[in-house]
Amino acid sequence: xxxxxxxxxxxxxxxxxxxxxxxxxxxxxxxxxxxxxxxxxxxxxxxxxxxxxxxxxxxxxxxxxxxxxxxxxxxxxxxxxxxxxxxxxxxxxxxxxxxxxxxxxxxxxxxxxxxxxxxxxxxxxxxxxxxxxxxxxxxxxxxxxxxxxxxxxxxxxxxxxxxxxxxxxxxxxxxxxxxxxxxxxxxxxxxxxxxxxxxxxxxxxxxxxxxxxxxxxxxxxxxxxxxxxxxxxxxxxxxxxxxxxxxxxxxxxxxxxxxxxxxxxxxxxxxxxxxxxxxxxxxxxxxxxxxxxxxxxxxxxxxxxxxxxxxxxxxxxxxxxxxxxxxxxxxxxxxxxxxxxxxxxxxxxxxxxxxxxxxxxxxxxxxxxxxxxxxxxxxxxxxxxxxxxxxxxxxxxxxxxxxxxxxxxxxxxxxxxxxxxxxxxxxxxxxxxxxxxxxxxxxxxxxxxxxxxxxxxxxxxxxxxxxxxxxxxxxxxxxxxxxxxxxxxxxxxxxxxxxxxxxxxxxxxxxxxxxxxxxxxxxxxxxxxxxxxxxxxxxxxxxxxxxxxxxxxxxxxxxxxxxxxxxxxxxxxxxx
Numbered sequence: 001x002x003x004x005x006x007x008x009x010x011x012x013x014x015x016x017x018x019x020x021x022x023x024x025x026x027x028x029x030x031x032x033x034x035x036x037x038x039x040x041x042x043x044x045x046x047x048x049x050x051x052x053x054x055x056x057x058x059x060x061x062x063x064x065x066x067x068x069x070x071x072x073x074x075x076x077x078x079x080x081x082x083x084x085x086x087x088x089x090x091x092x093x094x095x096x097x098x099x100x101x102x103x104x105x106x107x108x109x110x111x112x113x114x115x116x117x118x119x120x121x122x123x124x125x126x127x128x129x130x131x132x133x134x135x136x137x138x139x140x141x142x143x144x145x146x147x148x149x150x151x152x153x154x155x156x157x158x159x160x161x162x163x164x165x166x167x168x169x170x171x172x173x174x175x176x177x178x179x180x181x182x183x184x185x186x187x188x189x190x191x192x193x194x195x196x197x198x199x200x201x202x203x204x205x206x207x208x209x210x211x212x213x214x215x216x217x218x219x220x221x222x223x224x225x226x227x228x229x230x231x232x233x234x235x236x237x238x239x240x241x242x243x244x245x246x247x248x249x250x251x252x253x254x255x256x257x258x259x260x261x262x263x264x265x266x267x268x269x270x271x272x273x274x275x276x277x278x279x280x281x282x283x284x285x286x287x288x289x290x291x292x293x294x295x296x297x298x299x300x301x302x303x304x305x306x307x308x309x310x311x312x313x314x315x316x317x318x319x320x321x322x323x324x325x326x327x328x329x330x331x332x333x334x335x336x337x338x339x340x341x342x343x344x345x346x347x348x349x350x351x352x353x354x355x356x357x358x359x360x361x362x363x364x365x366x367x368x369x370x371x372x373x374x375x376x377x378x379x380x381x382x383x384x385x386x387x388x389x390x391x392x393x394x395x396x397x398x399x400x401x402x403x404x405x406x407x408x409x410x411x412x413x414x415x416x417x418x419x420x421x422x423x424x425x426x427x428x429x430x431x432x433x434x435x436x437x438x439x440x441x442x443x444x445x446x447x448x449x450x451x452x453x454x455x456x457x458x459x460x461x462x463x464x465x466x467x468x469x470x471x472x473x474x475x476x477x478x479x480x481x482x483x484x485x486x487x488x489x490x491x492x493x494x495x496x497x498x499x500x501x502x503x504x505x506x507x508x509x510x511x512x513x514x515x516x517x518x519x520x521x522x523x524x525x526x527x528x529x530x531x532x533x534x535x536x537x538x539x540x541x542x543x544x545x546x547x548x549x550x551x552x553x554x555x556x557x558x559x560x561x562x563x564x565x566x567x568x569x570x571x572x573x574x575x576x
Contacts, residue, residue: 007047014046015322017056021046023346024058028330031070033306033319036298038334043069045326048345052322068334070301071319072100072327072344073283075269076308077171077198077221077240080121080132081108081459081509082271082541084502084518087124087132088362093274093515095130095357096350097281098329098339102130103312105170105198107137111463112507113368114140114150118160123365125165129344129357131327133312135170135198136160138188141463142173145549145569146557148463149371149434154187161191167312168196171221173462173550175201176567178215179208189215196312202402202551205231213237219311221268222551224249224402229256233264238311240268241303243286245276246541248399250286254293262299266307273541274519275526288336297335370458370487370508373436374466377480381439382429382473384417386410387573391417392561393425394546394554396447398536401545405554405563406446407574417444419471421451421533429476430547431466432558433458433488433508443556443572445469445546451533453494454479455525457540458508460547465558467547471532483508490540492528500528 003011013019021044030041030053044056075094080102083090094102109117118136125132136157141148160166169192172178177185189197193216201212202222213235221240223229224247229239233256241257243250247270257265267286281288283304290300309318316325326346329339342350349357395404411420419427428445432438454470456479466483470476474495482491482499488508493499502521504511511518522540529539536542549555549562556562563570 011047011049011323015051021051021056021058022060023326024056024061025069026061026063027066028064028069029066030320031068031298031301031334033071033298033302034321036302038068038298043320045346048326049316050320050322050324050326064330067340068331069320069328070098070331070337071305071324072329072342073098073287073304074308074318075099075102075283076266076311077268077270078102078104079108079271080104080106082245082273083277083515084274084504084510084522085515086506086510086512087121087128088359088364089511089513089515089518091128091130091362092355092359093277094282095342095344096339096353096355097284098337098342099282099284100131100327100344101133101314101317103133103135103167103308105135105137107140107170107462108464108509109507110137110140110152111142111148111150112371112509114152115156115160116368117507120365120368122163122165124363127361127363129349131317132165133167133314134165135168135196136166138169138171139173139462139550143549143567145562145567146463146547146559147432147434147465153184154191157188158191168192169198171198171200172217173200175204175212178212178217199237200550203228209235221270223253224400225252226255229253233261238264238266240266242268242270243289244269244271245273245538246271246399246545247401250289251293254290254295257295257299257303262303263307263310265303266311267304271541273522273538274515275522278515278519284337284339291335301337367506367512370505372433372484372487372508374431374433374480374484375436377431377477379473379477382427382442382476384427384442384572386412386415386417389573389575391444391572392554392570392574394428394443394445394556396445396536396542396546401548401551403546403553403555408446410444421471424449426450426469426471427473427476428467428469428546428556429480430460430556430558431468431480433465438558441556441558441560443561447536448539448543449534449536450529453492453532455490455492455529455532455539455543456480456483457490457544458483458488458504459490459540459544461545462548463557464508465547467543469543490522490525492525492532494532500525
């Protein structure tokens, strides 16, 4: 983001009026994140930077007609992979909504492909009209309780640090490793001790929270209650208020934002699906919901721009002021914010929700592969011999990554535990896709709601093995086999009929297609899943987090059931 002597000299001269601006925006209302006010002004842009406001002459003039101008939005924590799009497709989807920059954690593709996956993302990011910054994955794999496609050490991360897109260390999910000073964890913390270290510590409190923050970790996006967020704010952490496709925490957390705390708060999406991007928007939708919940409009926009830029030390982003990059959107109304025109470095890139930027010059590096070493699946692989006692069942809820733990009587047929759709207790299986010959781990889940068929996906956070939920073993086998044959993606259907598949050839996580194409494919799958009985808004995203053993309470990895509070595997049958 540095500029050379010639550009700086020209910028100073233009700001003083010594040479014409490239663009003048007349008659606009500027959202000033520094004063906290909306100010009537004429803006000037030169060489991709704001000159400021005042009487300037420009080679091009835009009359804003009294409309509002905001800095481009910044998403402070996102996994681009969750959009099911590669970086170019993601860029095309979010630019029209006024997003100008994101801070991404590429740990999804890193868990599948290691440093090769991160390098692919870095190559994709060069030359896009969207600033994509990266925090390097801290936990690949996320824990020793699962099998991923790669393992990244501090040495591996150090080799990537010189890239200008790298800001720091991404969410430190292994909070037990922090608390007990695991050498692999402390090596990574020390490597980034002078930079940015993002956190991930759901429910951590008291002295354990003190220890976690003392390690140099300065943010958290896992707060789900106001009390939790306020405790973390009081200890100096920045709270990333999350509102994504699966976890929606804005309504619970909006009350933490006040005149003292707002500099420590920002909006993030974390994970957002392509259909939500197409239909609801990106950061603009979080801003609009915050305003609906009563947050002052200028403050809401500030939490989507300046606070993220300040936290991540991005000195020329996040504001409309002299010397800041001319990244902005224009809306006819302040509340709601509906970007009518979007500019990046002073050049219009989107208008009325449509991308107008020329994509022909965007980077398109060769697509990486997708490991898929699942062999033939037999019905015997899914059998669960019955025993006395209750079984541990994962409880899924709408709009949250947290799960419950139920102890329930199993349904037994022919000496084996089977799905019980009448009580919404379904078999769930996780298949290791990196090591040939591994038998799947089997558990049971409540809350998916299927009455027939199965759904499956190779997006299973964070190691991204193949996960499936179904009413019968044959349905699960059919869904998983369809994904094995195409190299990864999502599937829904049943063994006796059609199995619909959305292919995701990039690491089994993403498609090179457009957001609209992928959203249409996902929509078809969700309609099938709904017809099969699920009432979840995002059943595939909900299922994808059932393998994540770092968010409470009960999860299933390829190695078995995990009780997160113990950070250990537990048997399916409760012995008590």
